[in-house]
Amino acid sequence: MVNIRTLQQTGGKSGSSFLIILPKDWVVRQKLSKGDPVVVAEREDGCLIIDPRLPKAGETRSTTAELEYNLRWEITSRYLLGYDEIRIVSKEPITNVQRDELKQVIKRFVALEITEEDDHHIILRCLVDPATLPVSTVMRRMNQIASRMIVDSLNVYIEGSQEGAEEVIQRDEDVDRLFFLIVRELRSAVQYPRMSEVMKITPVEALDYRLAAQYIERIADLAVDIAQRVDDPLDKKLVKKLQLIGDTVKEMLSDSVNNLFKFNSKRVTKVIEAERWLIQETAKLRQDILTSLNGQPQTQLYVVDSLLRMGEAAKDITDLALPHK
Numbered sequence: 001m002v003n004i005r006t007l008q009q010t011g012g013k014s015g016s017s018f019l020i021i022l023p024k025d026w027v028v029r030q031k032l033s034k035g036d037p038v039v040v041a042e043r044e045d046g047c048l049i050i051d052p053r054l055p056k057a058g059e060t061r062s063t064t065a066e067l068e069y070n071l072r073w074e075i076t077s078r079y080l081l082g083y084d085e086i087r088i089v090s091k092e093p094i095t096n097v098q099r100d101e102l103k104q105v106i107k108r109f110v111a112l113e114i115t116e117e118d119d120h121h122i123i124l125r126c127l128v129d130p131a132t133l134p135v136s137t138v139m140r141r142m143n144q145i146a147s148r149m150i151v152d153s154l155n156v157y158i159e160g161s162q163e164g165a166e167e168v169i170q171r172d173e174d175v176d177r178l179f180f181l182i183v184r185e186l187r188s189a190v191q192y193p194r195m196s197e198v199m200k201i202t203p204v205e206a207l208d209y210r211l212a213a214q215y216i217e218r219i220a221d222l223a224v225d226i227a228q229r230v231d232d233p234l235d236k237k238l239v240k241k242l243q244l245i246g247d248t249v250k251e252m253l254s255d256s257v258n259n260l261f262k263f264n265s266k267r268v269t270k271v272i273e274a275e276r277w278l279i280q281e282t283a284k285l286r287q288d289i290l291t292s293l294n295g296q297p298q299t300q301l302y303v304v305d306s307l308l309r310m311g312e313a314a315k316d317i318t319d320l321a322l323p324h325k
Contacts (some may be wrong), residue, residue: 010317022050025214041193051193056207067094067122070104079109080180082188086112088122108173110181130185131198135209136261138185142216143217143257145171149252150310154246156227157303158239168227175220177324182213208320212260215313219253221308229299235292241285242303248274249311256317271318278311 022252030052032038039051063083065074067090071089078086088094088102094117102122102276106112149171156268186206189196196202201209210245234242255267282304 002198039194047095049193080184086124093119110177138178138182146174146216150250153223153227160230165227172217172220172224179217212317215317219310219313222310226303245307252314256314259321275315282308
């Protein structure tokens with residue numbers, strides 16, 4: 001619903017303050033009364049947001065969930081919605097098996113810990129402060145892990161190392177944990193203007209960072225797919241070409257993520273040119289594989305295509321970067 005309000009000036013024409021009357025229905029729905037504080041924040045486009053939802057400084061945002069079969073989804077959704085405290089309750093005494101299952105679930109999330117528990121309650125608290133762990137720091141950490149996964153997954157594939165594949169999978173879980181943390185922080189920035197100011201992230205930047213984090217998470221998943229494919233011994237020429245492509249993709253990813261936080265037009269050009277090279281080289285390599293009788297061509301083609309998709313994801317991150325004013 002759109003309400004039109006006339007701007008009023010206090011103190012006559014020489015007054016320095018301007019007022020608008022808020023819709024009564026809105027004030028009642030938000031349970032506001034005379035003297036209650038609200039947050040007034042200016043967006044990039046000049047619009048003002050009047051937000052009554054932000055908790056007072058130091059106040060904990062708490063939610064309650066019943067201990068049931070979809071507890072994994074309940075905890076995930078409430079963590080991503082930015083709740084500081086998640087209270088798990090059960091009418092029946094909570095068993096040790098249920099407690100162990102809960103511990104496995106919360107391993108997926110950074111800084112989510114059990115702080116209190118008894119027979120019928122378990123209290124989880126998120127112990128991370130967005131002001132001290134900014135999105136840029138978390139995303140750079142995601143980039144570091146995913147970049148190593150690109151190279152290591154190729155080595156695992158080339159060497160046929162099952163133990164190495166398990167290590168890559170474990171690092172993918174670390175990437176997922178950081179991804180969830182970024183989504184949590186960005187949602188808080190969009191929902192609460194004061195949180196956005198503390199984090200120094202605009203709504204547009206929040207959208208871009210959310211997409212970038214998803215691209216990095218996708219690259220990590222592709223690395224796991226490569227690591228899990230054990231092939232016959234590969235031709236040395238093929239190995240060298242795969243490693244060269246992997247190094248290129250790794251460099252594209254690093255340049256793209258760095259460009260999100262410190263724009264450099266030369267890096268943009270570099271990534272664009274790298275993608276062109278990548279498309280040409282993977283096309284040539286696909287043709288070489290199809291005409292060769294060595295190894296398992298279907299698996300080799302899958303690996304090449306996965307590397308190409310990684311490079312395309314890195315290029316997509318570059319497209320999100322804009323010059324900072």
